[in-house]
Amino acid sequence: MSSFLTYLISGLSLGSIYAIIALGYTMVYGIAKMLNFAHGDFIMVGCYIIFTVSGALSGNSIVGILVAIVLCTLLGITTEFVAYRPLRGAASPLAVLITAIGVSYFLENLALLIFGADIKSFTSVIKWEGLTFAGGDLRIQGVTIVTIAISVIVLIVLQLFIKKTRQGQAMLAVAEDKGAAALMGINVNKTIMLTFAIGSALAAIAGALLCSAYPSLSPYTGAMPGIKAFVAAVLGGIGSIPGAMIGGLVLGIVEILSKTYISSQLSDAIVFGILVVVLLVKPTGILGKKIQEKV
Amino acid sequence: MKKFSKVVSLAMASMMAVSMLAGCGAQGSGSNTFKIGAIGPLTGGAAAYGLAVCNAAELAVEEINAAGGINGYQIEYKKEDDELNAEKSVNAYNTLKDWGMQVLVGSTTSACSIAVSENTKADNMFQLTPSGSAEDCVKYDNAFRVCFSDPNQGIASAQYISDNNLATKVGIIYDSSDVYSSGIYQKFTEEAAGKNFEIVSAEAFTQDNNTDFSVQLQKAKDAGADLVFLPIYYKDASLILTQANTMGYAPTFFGVDGLDGILTVENFDVSLAEGVMLLTPFAADAKDDLTVNFVAKYQEKYGEIPNQFAADAYDAVYIIKKAMEAKNVTPDMSVSDICEALKGAMTEIEASGLTSAKMTWAANGEPNKEPKAVVIKNGAYVSAQ
Numbered sequence: 001m002s003s004f005l006t007y008l009i010s011g012l013s014l015g016s017i018y019a020i021i022a023l024g025y026t027m028v029y030g031i032a033k034m035l036n037f038a039h040g041d042f043i044m045v046g047c048y049i050i051f052t053v054s055g056a057l058s059g060n061s062i063v064g065i066l067v068a069i070v071l072c073t074l075l076g077i078t079t080e081f082v083a084y085r086p087l088r089g090a091a092s093p094l095a096v097l098i099t100a101i102g103v104s105y106f107l108e109n110l111a112l113l114i115f116g117a118d119i120k121s122f123t124s125v126i127k128w129e130g131l132t133f134a135g136g137d138l139r140i141q142g143v144t145i146v147t148i149a150i151s152v153i154v155l156i157v158l159q160l161f162i163k164k165t166r167q168g169q170a171m172l173a174v175a176e177d178k179g180a181a182a183l184m185g186i187n188v189n190k191t192i193m194l195t196f197a198i199g200s201a202l203a204a205i206a207g208a209l210l211c212s213a214y215p216s217l218s219p220y221t222g223a224m225p226g227i228k229a230f231v232a233a234v235l236g237g238i239g240s241i242p243g244a245m246i247g248g249l250v251l252g253i254v255e256i257l258s259k260t261y262i263s264s265q266l267s268d269a270i271v272f273g274i275l276v277v278v279l280l281v282k283p284t285g286i287l288g289k290k291i292q293e294k295v
Numbered sequence: 296m297k298k299f300s301k302v303v304s305l306a307m308a309s310m311m312a313v314s315m316l317a318g319c320g321a322q323g324s325g326s327n328t329f330k331i332g333a334i335g336p337l338t339g340g341a342a343a344y345g346l347a348v349c350n351a352a353e354l355a356v357e358e359i360n361a362a363g364g365i366n367g368y369q370i371e372y373k374k375e376d377d378e379l380n381a382e383k384s385v386n387a388y389n390t391l392k393d394w395g396m397q398v399l400v401g402s403t404t405s406a407c408s409i410a411v412s413e414n415t416k417a418d419n420m421f422q423l424t425p426s427g428s429a430e431d432c433v434k435y436d437n438a439f440r441v442c443f444s445d446p447n448q449g450i451a452s453a454q455y456i457s458d459n460n461l462a463t464k465v466g467i468i469y470d471s472s473d474v475y476s477s478g479i480y481q482k483f484t485e486e487a488a489g490k491n492f493e494i495v496s497a498e499a500f501t502q503d504n505n506t507d508f509s510v511q512l513q514k515a516k517d518a519g520a521d522l523v524f525l526p527i528y529y530k531d532a533s534l535i536l537t538q539a540n541t542m543g544y545a546p547t548f549f550g551v552d553g554l555d556g557i558l559t560v561e562n563f564d565v566s567l568a569e570g571v572m573l574l575t576p577f578a579a580d581a582k583d584d585l586t587v588n589f590v591a592k593y594q595e596k597y598g599e600i601p602n603q604f605a606a607d608a609y610d611a612v613y614i615i616k617k618a619m620e621a622k623n624v625t626p627d628m629s630v631s632d633i634c635e636a637l638k639g640a641m642t643e644i645e646a647s648g649l650t651s652a653k654m655t656w657a658a659n660g661e662p663n664k665e666p667k668a669v670v671i672k673n674g675a676y677v678s679a680q
Contacts, residue, residue: 255507
């Protein structure tokens with residue numbers, strides 16, 4: 001039993017990382033209706049900024065994180081302005097999707113050029129050891145608790161922001177119908193830019209937590225967690241912010257438990273298999289809303 | 296404008312023709328230097344290996360040139376980067392071939408070596424890989440290696456653990472998506488049957504799933520493993536060591552040559568690697584004259600203590616020298632003739648070098664030498680004996 005709980009906690013800590021990445025994914029998708037496949041790479045950029053700034057300031061990670069949030073926000077806004085906005089009117093939504101993949105490769109190769117592909121060992125920004133239970137047999141790492149706490153805070157703040165502020169209402173309107181929102185006097189471009197700014201700031205925070213939990217930093221650090229988090233977002237119902245949280249935690253726990261009790265090699269196959277099953281039964285994901293397309 | 300581009304393309308075509316003729320000329324008689332090329336990942340996640348190989352080969356070439364060359368001829372040396380990518384390794388080989396390479400020291404890693412060996416076989420160029428340890432690296436008769444093959448590393452590790460009573464219960468964490476890692480794992484488990492230790496857990500991971508190792512470690516811990524065998528590269532191992540430390544699990548970690556380089560990871564807390572053992576043919580702290588001399592020169596020139604990849608490559612160049620001298624090879628011979636001569640020489644010579652006092656080769660390309668191990672103490676390799 002105690003070993004089951006240990007594995008469950010491992011799953012929780014992996015899932016919490018997926019959850020916070022998925023929040024950024026789903027936020028951008030929910031409003032702008034586009035999959036920002038470069039989200040994982042925004043995270044990687046955030047990690048490198050924290051690594052570099054903290055290194056230069058002899059380990060002051062708070063400043064590093066703040067700088068990363070600011071720079072990632074700027075990166076998100078710039079990417080949106082340069083790469084995505086001109087294509088928003090394109091006949092096929094695939095154009096933006098392909099561009100996002102291009103941005104992803106661009107950022108990875110840029111990081112390769114600047115930092116090289118050598119892995120760097122990231123110093124955790126969370127110094128807290130965590131909580132121990134059952135006489136030291138069970139331990140929840142500090143970074144896991146902080147990640148879950150931050151995910152919940154982000155979740156609540158985002159919900160409040162979207163429901164209570166004018167900007168948030170504008171986002172909802174843009175998500176519903178861009179054309180109609182524009183007719184109502186909402187600046188669609190500005191609203192989408194704000195969405196990207198928030199999504200990218202979240203990426204910087206997720207980066208700090210990802211690399212604190214798994215302290216190996218390379219230009220491909222964000223790629224696979226990004227894809228897994230995307231799966232988590234789809235599992236939870238893409239576009240739904242609480243769904244991303246639940247999807248992330250479920251994905252992490254399923255991954256760890258299938259590694260433990262079925263096969264350490266097949267865990268990815270099982271995770272993606274479950275995704276297929278969930279989508280067959282409930283095509284909109286766990287918390288996804290069914291939207292009737294009007295013809 | 297059209298006319299202009301026609302002129303340009305004509306000029307380019309004639310230039311190409313001339314350079315091709317020049318290329319033919321270089322292969323035949325007339326040249327009076329040997330051209331040895333080396334390939335390895337000079338950038339990227341495995342740069343620690345490629346740089347070691349290419350630097351040490353360069354050092355050996357300089358020494359040989361200073362001492363009068365091979366059979367009285369000087370050596371020209373050129374290195375190319377393959378970024379740990381098989382396709383780029385083949386490109387690197389083609390670049391070196393265009394340059395006029397006669398013998399290849401490379402590639403550094405297994406997958407790249409295998410890819411390149413298809414081309415060296417087709418060109419019948421002699422290939423000596425310092426560190427390509429997968430079985431298939433030397434599947435053709437023109438390819439030999441300095442290091443142990445993967446199976447040999449798995450077998451030697453099992454023997455070493457058993458002979459030195461390092462453990463009674465052994466856990467294994469390996470990369471099932473990597474031919475290198477799973478090859479060693481297989482031979483290790485075969486050899487472990489009937490030894491004085493028991494394999495209590497064997498868990499895999501893949502390159503798509505290499506961030507969280509908590510399950511693999513927890514299973515080894517629950518099974519009571521007092522030694523964890525890591526036939527993997529240092530990139531993943533650094534994460535495993537960090538996570539084992541977080542969960543308070545401290546078995547002996549035992550690795551093979553892929554673990555070499557873990558101390559070079561930027562910002563890595565080397566205290567986590569304290570006590571890690573690895574099977575290696577080379578310990579930089581050994582006291583024999585050859586090692587002391589090599590380490591001093593290497594450190595002076597490149598500012599680093601050389602690892603076993605460096606030692607393998609350094610030996611490789613001297614092995615080529617010895618084989619060339621055995622058959623009186625001269626630079627004006629064609630690539631193919633040199634290859635035939637060296638192929639014959641390899642099974643006859645008995646070389647001594649940094650990695651072993653006595654190395655011999657079978658016609659299948661495999662070396663024959665004794666395994667040794669080092670342990671990490673205070674952030675440096677120390678002989679394990």
